[in-house]
Ligand SMILES: CC[C@H](O)CC(=O)C(=O)O
């Protein structure tokens with residue numbers, strides 16, 4: 001199936017993160033063949049940016065975050081060589097990824113680097129955003145767990161990223177915890193207070209990823225993330241094909257062919273049989289309690305190892321306000337629940 005794409009310029013730039021955030025849903029086991037097929041399908045559909053990295057970003061393959069089945073640098077090379085129109089992006093969290101990773105991907109032909117950090121820690125991105133620009137790549141700042149800051153405080157952090165040279169700063173709803181009005185207020189505040197572009201990366205724990213992305217669009221957001229079939233950490237991300245179809249129904253130009261992107265989801269990505277991307281009890285509770293979606297696999301592993309409830313672990317992590325990088329606290333909480341101490 002194909003639709004006639006309009007010539008109107010897209011209302012926003014779509015970045016598909018199936019091959020990065022979606023990597024969580026396949027336990028970081030994407031093969032070179034799968035990356036090739038996904039890139040071919042999304043590229044053909046007209047998706048302008050495709051992100052490829054370990055689920056936790058460059059350098060994420062480790063005991064802490066889970067080993068990749070295939071080296072991410074090999075997967076990135078395949079993506080760059082395969083894409084005919086789409087630009088390839090990577091994501092990195094300073095401290096997990098290194099500056100040398102940025103140099104290596106720039107050499108391979110990656111054009112966009114997204115530098116992610118907890119929303120209160122924009123300072124740690126200065127060197128990495130600076131290097132990204134020096135290497136001739138576009139730099140995108142990613143403020144994670146954005147529900148934890150007021151819109152005004154988020155703007156203060158976003159301004160730092162802008163000052164370091166970011167071309168765009170994202171409101172990243174890592175826990176899928178933002179309601180529609182909360183997402184809109186954050187985007188509106190950044191749009192009013194920044195001179196660079198603003199993006200939204202929505203997770204679907206409260207079933208609001210598409211609605212929050214459309215709300216963000218009403219506030220003038222410039223870039224929106226999606227993942228095919230909604231593959232991604234926690235309850236998954238904003239499903240690319242749903243976002244495109246809903247925009248199409250509202251005559252919002254995306255530059256993406258609706259039926260091709262639906263076909264890509266159905267025939268290329270759905271058969272990968274992901275283990276994440278559904279709003280089951282744990283997925284919903286992550287959003288309800290405001291807990292980082294990438295914790296889900298670690299929570300399930302700790303729950304089964306110590307024979308405690310995964311949902312109780314999630315709720316306790318939410319009470320303690322744990323953020324990305326504090327994965328070790330998952331074991332701590334599980335052990336305390338086991339001993340009746342949490
Ligand atoms: C590894 C960075 C992080 O998971 C980025 C992201 O997708 C999110 O916070 O939702």
Ligand SMILES: [Mn+2]
Pocket residue numbers: 021174201203232233237
């Ligand atoms: Mn994410």
